[in-house]
Amino acid sequence: MLKTILVDDEELSIKRLNKILAECGEIQICNTFSNSLEAYEYIKENKIDVAFLDISMPDMDGMTFSGMLRDMDSDIDVVFITGYDEYAVKAFELNALDYLLKPVTSERLQKTLDKIKKKRRYVQKNPGLKVSFFNGFKICTAGDEGREIKLRSPKTEELFAFIVYKGTTNREEIVDTLWEGFDFDKALKNINSNIYYIRKALSVYGLEDCIKTGKKEIGIEKGRVACDLFEFERLIKESKKNSIKDAGINEKAIELYSGGFLNGKGYEWALEKARNLEKDYMELLEEAARYYAESEQPQKALAKLFKILETDSLREDVHYQIILLYMGLGKKNEARQQYLMLEKLLKEELGIRPKAKIRRLFQ
Incomplete structure (x- = not known):
């Protein structure tokens, strides 16, 4: 059963809510209070699940009290009781699970209890x-x-x-x-x-x-x-801290980056962040390609280099590395095809030829 307290300076309201809750058989009413400070002292010493709080009280209003409860124990569900519907938005803004309008009815209270039970089932199944x-x-x-x-x-x-x-x-x-x-x-x-x-x-x-x-x-x-963003940034920091590079960390971060940051949303505040994250992603790919090339895993290195070209197809240095890897594998035809692709891209997009060191490979 859910352990609860009732806090309301109106005796009639307390009695009514107490009676309805007792009849539902799903709540253990641990105590009732007409004073918020007394209720606060009680909760310091006693674990509860739900607090029903009147919003308008003389010593300390329910909204202030709810903030103190959240600071003490974030698992406590708060349900506000009020005579004014205007408090609805404010109630949810202050993390209340629900709000009840006076006079409280058993039908409306049952909906609140259902919401509490549903939330607790989901919290058990889902971390968030x-x-x-x-x-x-x-x-x-x-x-x-x-x-x-x-x-x-x-x-x-x-x-x-x-x-x-x-x-x-x-x-x-x-x-x-x-x-x-x-x-x-x-x-x-x-x-x-x-x-x-x-x-x-x-x-x-x-x-x-x-x-x-x-x-x-x-x-x-x-x-x-x-959040994929938080995990990506954590892995980036971890990768930069390690003097001995861990390919596994880079691979995890690369896998998280499934596309641009907030791609397609057009949020102006996100543009600079998107550019910085893309830069981090490209550096991860370059680092991974270098690691695989040095550890004689050319196919994995090629896969990372091609990923770079998916974002920036005009990277001559990347085309050059791909060509060298193909030549090292004895795949001269693939190397030439890569060169011809680069030559065409540069001519169409920039009106220039590949750098001399790349052209010399095929002279």
């Missing part, structure tokens, strides 16, 4: 989200099922992509990047609305806690988000 930046942008549930998650609009998707990319950001940076030229207050409303839509889409799979929001900062729970 799987986010892919290479060759576009895709969000899926992690684990065996891997269900794709679609967001409400292209702008909602761009906001989520930016938050995941940054790891942690703030509202001012988001406004400057995604809503430049907008009235600041209007831009903030757009941010809050889109955060609500993101959390709503994630809540279907019990993953809304993968995104964290505070008064100023917005970020992701990195421990619950698997």
